[in-house]
Amino acid sequence: RAKEMGKARYAIFNQELHQQAIQRLEIESDLKKALAFNEMLVYYQPIVELQTKRLKGFECLIRWQHPKKGLISPLEFIPIAEECGLISSLGDWVLQESCRQLKQWQTRYSHHSELSINVNFSPKQFEDIYLPQTIHNVLLDNELEPHHLNIEITENVFLSNNITVSKILSQLDKLQIPISLDDFGTGYSSLSYLHRFPISVIKIDGSFIRQMQNHNKYLEIVKTITTLGHTLGMKIIAEGIETERQLHTLQELGCEFGQGYFFGKPLQASVAEKLIQISNKD
Numbered sequence: 283r284a285k286e287m288g289k290a291r292y293a294i295f296n297q298e299l300h301q302q303a304i305q306r307l308e309i310e311s312d313l314k315k316a317l318a319f320n321e322m323l324v325y326y327q328p329i330v331e332l333q334t335k336r337l338k339g340f341e342c343l344i345r346w347q348h349p350k351k352g353l354i355s356p357l358e359f360i361p362i363a364e365e366c367g368l369i370s371s372l373g374d375w376v377l378q379e380s381c382r383q384l385k386q387w388q389t390r391y392s393h394h395s396e397l398s399i400n401v402n403f404s405p406k407q408f409e410d411i412y413l414p415q416t417i418h419n420v421l422l423d424n425e426l427e428p429h430h431l432n433i434e435i436t437e438n439v440f441l442s443n444n445i446t447v448s449k450i451l452s453q454l455d456k457l458q459i460p461i462s463l464d465d466f467g468t469g470y471s472s473l474s475y476l477h478r479f480p481i482s483v484i485k486i487d488g489s490f491i492r493q494m495q496n497h498n499k500y501l502e503i504v505k506t507i508t509t510l511g512h513t514l515g516m517k518i519i520a521e522g523i524e525t526e527r528q529l530h531t532l533q534e535l536g537c538e539f540g541q542g543y544f545f546g547k548p549l550q551a552s553v554a555e556k557l558i559q560i561s562n563k564d
């Protein structure tokens with residue numbers, strides 16, 4: 283009996299794994315066609331100057347409008363794209379699409395000609411030595427200044443310990459394109475990255491911001507990161523601001539910028555555009 287039950291359980295387990303594998307293969311093969319079928323979208327989350335609440339720009343966040351499965355989160359398909367070699371074409375697309383959109387907004391709303399965007403890059407994209415050239419070309423094509431684009435990387439890019447990564451980062455620095463270190467504090471943080479590489483912005487991960495009020499130690503971490511960044515001449519963006527109280531705390535700490543549901547969720551381009559229309563520069 284026990285043996286039979288064991289077998290049955292094994293069969294169910296096996297079946298689940300099988301389902302998962304099929305699901306994953308489906309996503310992978312759909313992903314290969316997604317760009318050609320125009321299924322990818324960029325959502326725009328406002329980034330705000332905390333002292334004045336002025337709109338600084340947007341973080342560009344990719345979404346996949348799957349014909350059957352609906353809107354799929356990047357957390358679900360970016361890792362797959364990285365594994366199956368699709369990340370560079372997805373990355374190129376996000377960059378082009380968001381730069382095109384930014385230029386259009388800057389032109390339409392002349393009081394917002396200094397609006398900027400933050401674009402996320404995967405560590406895999408930093409294996410391509412031509413990346414700075416690609417980025418530079420997109421900026422030229424869209425007649426954007428280098429400081430209108432912020433490149434977001436995570437600490438994971440440093441794991442490879444690859445010479446290519448530091449070459450790319452110093453070329454981007456020469457092009458005067460600012461680099462932001464995303465999700466700071468959650469990865470294999472090493473303080474040495476902060477001074478060894480040309481990083482101009484630290485983004486404090488939302489998990490710290492959310493817990494600031496509940497546990498004093500998180501408040502201390504946020505304080506320490508902010509002070510450290512400022513000492514090194516960097517600006518700070520706080521992620522995941524959801525309450526007015528969090529905003530006030532961050533203002534007191536002298537944190538320059540922030541984003542989060544308190545200011546706005548990631549928005550479709552047309553909705554983000556309305557926000558630009560109604561928000562004043564001064």
Ligand code: C2E
Nearest residue numbers: 343344355356357360376402403404522523524542543548
């Ligand atoms: P991220 O770069 O750290 O982006 C911030 C994430 O936090 C976004 O999730 C955003 O929707 C979410 N968020 C913003 N404010 C709040 C808040 O107040 N509360 C909460 N609970 N969440 C908030 P999203 O859009 O699902 O993106 C997840 C991750 O996927 C991003 O994390 C980024 O690592 C990656 N990603 C998104 N777009 C791209 C892309 O174009 N290329 C690459 N390589 N990765 C991307």
Ligand code: MG
Nearest residue numbers: 341402434464
């Ligand atoms: Mg990011």
Ligand code: MG
Nearest residue numbers: 464465485521
């Ligand atoms: Mg982040």
Ligand code: MG
Nearest residue numbers: 465487488521
């Ligand atoms: Mg994060």
